[in-house]
Amino acid sequence: MTESRRAHFPARLPGAADIAQAAVKAAPKPAAAPAARGHGLDSDAVRARMVERLRALGGMEPAALAAMQAVPRHLFIEPALAAQAYLDNALPIGHGQTISKPSVVARCASVLLQALGARPARLLEIGTGCGYQAAVLSHIAGEVYSVERIRALHELARSNLRALRLANLRLLFGDGSGGLQAGAPYDAVLSAAAADTPPDAWLAQLRPGGVLLAPIGRPQRLMAYRRHASGKVESWCVEDAHFVPLKSGLV
Numbered sequence: 001m002t003e004s005r006r007a008h009f010p011a012r013l014p015g016a017a018d019i020a021q022a023a024v025k026a027a028p029k030p031a032a033a034p035a036a037r038g039h040g041l042d043s044d045a046v047r048a049r050m051v052e053r054l055r056a057l058g059g060m061e062p063a064a065l066a067a068m069q070a071v072p073r074h075l076f077i078e079p080a081l082a083a084q085a086y087l088d089n090a091l092p093i094g095h096g097q098t099i100s101k102p103s104v105v106a107r108c109a110s111v112l113l114q115a116l117g118a119r120p121a122r123l124l125e126i127g128t129g130c131g132y133q134a135a136v137l138s139h140i141a142g143e144v145y146s147v148e149r150i151r152a153l154h155e156l157a158r159s160n161l162r163a164l165r166l167a168n169l170r171l172l173f174g175d176g177s178g179g180l181q182a183g184a185p186y187d188a189v190l191s192a193a194a195a196d197t198p199p200d201a202w203l204a205q206l207r208p209g210g211v212l213l214a215p216i217g218r219p220q221r222l223m224a225y226r227r228h229a230s231g232k233v234e235s236w237c238v239e240d241a242h243f244v245p246l247k248s249g250l251v
Contacts, residue, residue: 131157
């Protein structure tokens with residue numbers, strides 16, 4: 001049974017067949033990343049300006065903004081698009097997928113932190129893509145599992161993330177439409193793809209009090225769902241959304 005209510009977040013959103021697991025191993029702190037040349041993208045100041053623009057939107061959690069500052073977005077996009085790395089744009093990453101706008105990534109991280117009232121100990125991301133959002137989430141959660149169904153993107157994310165050496169981030173190749181039972185229960189589940197209705201598996205894999213954040217429906221709405229110990233699911237709409245559709249099966 002589901003009861004619904006409207007959110008009061010102050011800000012506006014602009015917008016496992018076997019599972020092969022790959023842990024992004026090494027030191028707990030990110031290592032120095034290779035610098036992108038020609039655009040000054042290796043400068044902390046460039047990311048700082050992006051973060052200030054995000055802060056100005058309102059409603060962003062300090063921990064989410066700190067994560068956005070910590071992760072070099074230019075490492076996750078094609079060199080030809082490097083000049084747009086810190087603009088608030090969604091950019092193509094191949095296979096019909098995109099890297100989300102910085103504002104979308106920051107908003108999703110902020111909503112989860114606000115809804116939980118604490119740093120999630122364990123978080124599941126559906127749809128790794130190029131790995132950027134997974135990297136950001138690794139800075140706001142104790143442990144992050146990220147599942148990608150397109151092998152080429154799974155390998156791309158592994159490559160992109162290797163230099164950052166995020167010890168708490170685990171990448172998995174698999175069909176995320178059924179969640180990931182191996183890591184459950186989760187404090188939070190975040191989907192980067194839109195479903196017509198929230199998959200039962202995602203809700204079932206939440207701990208009591210855990211939160212699912214996903215684009216749902218047609219037209220899409222970014223929806224949050226809290227699973228209570230009684231089994232009741234509380235839901236609220238965060239904002240209008242525009243994400244790629246959720247698909248099943250491995251590619």
